[in-house]
Amino acid sequence: MPEISTLARPVPPLACDCHMHVFGPPNLYPGSPGRTYTPSLMPLSAYQSVAERLGLQRVVFVQPSAYGTDNRALLDTPGEGSPTMRTRRMSPSP
Numbered sequence: 001m002p003e004i005s006t007l008a009r010p011v012p013p014l015a016c017d018c019h020m021h022v023f024g025p026p027n028l029y030p031g032s033p034g035r036t037y038t039p040s041l042m043p044l045s046a047y048q049s050v051a052e053r054l055g056l057q058r059v060v061f062v063q064p065s066a067y068g069t070d071n072r073a074l075l076d077t078p079g080e081g082s083p084t085m086r087t088r089r090m091s092p093s094p
Helices: 044-054
Strands: 016-020 058-062 085-088
Touching: none
Parallel strands: 016 058, 058 085
Antiparallel strands: none
16 A cells, blocks of 8 residues: 655545545455456555545445446445445446
8 A cells, every 4th residue: 555645734624535445355356247447455444544644534435346236345344334434336227
């Protein structure tokens, strides 16, 4: 993970990262066969250390296209339903 430098100014209280992806181990969460990229492992714990360093207090996890409509990685993310975490998932088209 890249080094996170100190911010020139602190973020405002309740600052929110409104577009974050979580990528689990490929043996548990294989990518969609039609994906255009293969993501690197990025578990919630890795993101949390970055968010803490930046002073972010809220986050919205977004379903990455690499998983298609398989929402298991998001649904298995600890903190799902937390008052400071939200998710946006993809559903198959009817």
